[in-house]
Amino acid sequence: xxxxxxxxxxxxxxxxxxxxxxxxxxxxxxxxxxxxxxxxxxxxxxxxxxxxxxxxxxxxxxxxxxxxxxxxxxxxxxxxxxxxxxxxxxxxxxxxxxxxxxxxxxxxxxxxxxxxxxxxxxxxxxxxxxxxxxxxxxxxxxxxxxxxxxxxxxxxxxxxxxxxxxxxxxxxxxxxxxxxxxxxxxxxxxxxxxxxxxxxxxxxxxxxxxxxxxxxxxxxxxxxxxxxxxxxxxxxxxxxxxxxxxxxxxxxxxxxxxxxxxxxxxxxxxxxxxxxxxxxxxxxxxxxxxxxxxxxxxxxxxxxxxxxxxxxxxxxxxxxxxxxxxxxxxxxxxxxxxxxxxxxxxxxxxxxxxxxxxxxxxxxxxxxxxxxxxxxxxxxxxxxxxxxxxxxxxxxxxxxxxxxxxxxxxxxxxxxxxxxxxxxxxxxxxxxxxxxx
Ligand code: AMP
Numbered sequence: 001x002x003x004x005x006x007x008x009x010x011x012x013x014x015x016x017x018x019x020x021x022x023x024x025x026x027x028x029x030x031x032x033x034x035x036x037x038x039x040x041x042x043x044x045x046x047x048x049x050x051x052x053x054x055x056x057x058x059x060x061x062x063x064x065x066x067x068x069x070x071x072x073x074x075x076x077x078x079x080x081x082x083x084x085x086x087x088x089x090x091x092x093x094x095x096x097x098x099x100x101x102x103x104x105x106x107x108x109x110x111x112x113x114x115x116x117x118x119x120x121x122x123x124x125x126x127x128x129x130x131x132x133x134x135x136x137x138x139x140x141x142x143x144x145x146x147x148x149x150x151x152x153x154x155x156x157x158x159x160x161x162x163x164x165x166x167x168x169x170x171x172x173x174x175x176x177x178x179x180x181x182x183x184x185x186x187x188x189x190x191x192x193x194x195x196x197x198x199x200x201x202x203x204x205x206x207x208x209x210x211x212x213x214x215x216x217x218x219x220x221x222x223x224x225x226x227x228x229x230x231x232x233x234x235x236x237x238x239x240x241x242x243x244x245x246x247x248x249x250x251x252x253x254x255x256x257x258x259x260x261x262x263x264x265x266x267x268x269x270x271x272x273x274x275x276x277x278x279x280x281x282x283x284x285x286x287x288x289x290x291x292x293x294x295x296x297x298x299x300x301x302x303x304x305x306x307x308x309x310x311x312x313x314x315x316x317x318x319x320x321x322x323x324x325x326x327x328x329x330x331x332x333x334x335x336x337x338x339x340x341x342x343x344x345x346x347x348x349x350x351x352x353x354x355x356x357x358x359x360x361x362x363x364x365x366x367x368x369x370x371x372x373x374x375x376x377x378x379x380x381x382x383x384x385x386x387x388x389x390x391x392x393x394x395x396x397x398x399x400x401x402x403x404x405x406x407x408x409x410x411x412x413x414x415x416x417x418x419x420x421x422x423x424x425x426x427x428x429x430x431x432x433x434x435x436x437x
Contacts, residue, residue: 107131108122135170
């Protein structure tokens with residue numbers, strides 16, 4: 001199938017050709033015509049499927065080609081894209097710029113961790129598309145520095161993650177402030193009962209599109225587990241990185257752990273940077289930019305910081321720690337094997353993580369090759385024949401902490417704490433505070 005058949009105008013087709021995309025991905029082929037027909041869409045698509053272009057292309061077509069605003073009209077924003085994290089917001093705006101370069105798209109990102117004034121200035125000058133995280137957008141709504149009364153299209157990107165991060169009250173607040181006559185597009189890797197309830201309340205007969213089974217990973221990814229004693233993990237990681245200098249994203253469970261590991265890698269002469277919620281927005285942006293342009297070869301990240309990172313053709317992901325929640329494995333691995341490229345997902349698994357590995361295998365419904373690395377064989381072999389889940393877990397004070405280990409870290413200024421705390425509050429039945437981004 002070719003992009004020419006989707007109903008997009010030459011200016012957008014030119015931007016697609018500039019990217020050297022030869023054909024639409026399944027979610028693009030399914031969603032673009034439906035969005036162009038003006039329907040609400042609820043799409044099940046995870047990161048790496050090309051979902052950003054699936055909503056950005058028809059959105060640009062609608063705003064700039066089919067229904068351009070009159071030159072004299074006020075420049076109130078016409079489209080709002082809500083994302084769970086700052087990084088994802090920045091990347092979505094990058095896509096808006098990339099695909100919208102021949103139609104003169106005007107957009108702004110609105111997220112916390114950076115000053116409000118440049119955002120206010122941009123809104124005052126006039127933009128068509130606002131890409132925002134919920135917390136900071138609400139700040140602007142309260143200060144009346146953003147006017148959402150002319151929004152025609154709303155996109156909820158990675159809606160499941162926004163709910164996971166405790167943004168439901170904020171999302172409802174934003175949704176209630178928008179015109180009811182609008183088009184709503186919801187993208188989510190999974191569809192929980194909460195997401196369906198949100199769609200029933202705020203969408204009009206959405207067309208449902210499902211392109212990949214939930215909880216599946218790209219077939220182009222090779223998974224490999226290296227069993228290893230916990231105390232030998234760092235040396236094994238150095239060994240693997242030393243043997244193969246490919247660009248690598250390394251996942252760590254905690255912010256402290258990722259900082260420590262990045263420092264140790266740096267000390268060993270490997271160019272590494274860490275990205276997590278305790279870093280300032282500038283540090284996060286710089287680390288990501290340096291990783292993307294190859295200045296830094298290894299990026300060490302926590303789950304929430306890495307959510308939605310769009311790094312073209314990332315060849316390898318290494319799980320230094322397995323995630324505490326099996327679904328996060330799918331999200332982590334979503335960063336490699338994108339758009340048909342080959343990817344490698346390596347996990348360093350200690351005896352204490354057997355239960356987590358069982359959970360992951362159960363979720364993926366597939367075996368993962370287990371290969372000990374010579375010189376790093378663990379004292380005890382991994383046992384995976386027990387029941388899925390419920391295996392030995394690292395010590396944690398209670399079940400909620402076991403699921404969200406970053407909650408055990410010292411208090412910092414990152415959105416990760418806000419999200420983790422909020423989630424625990426919800427579990428205890430308490431009233432959630434407004435989450436900040
Ligand atoms: P996303 O799922 O939106 O994060 O996109 C994943 C990656 O796929 C991004 O790096 C895009 O640049 C790339 N991509 C999007 N659409 C296509 C396409 N039709 N052909 C090839 N690559 C694409």
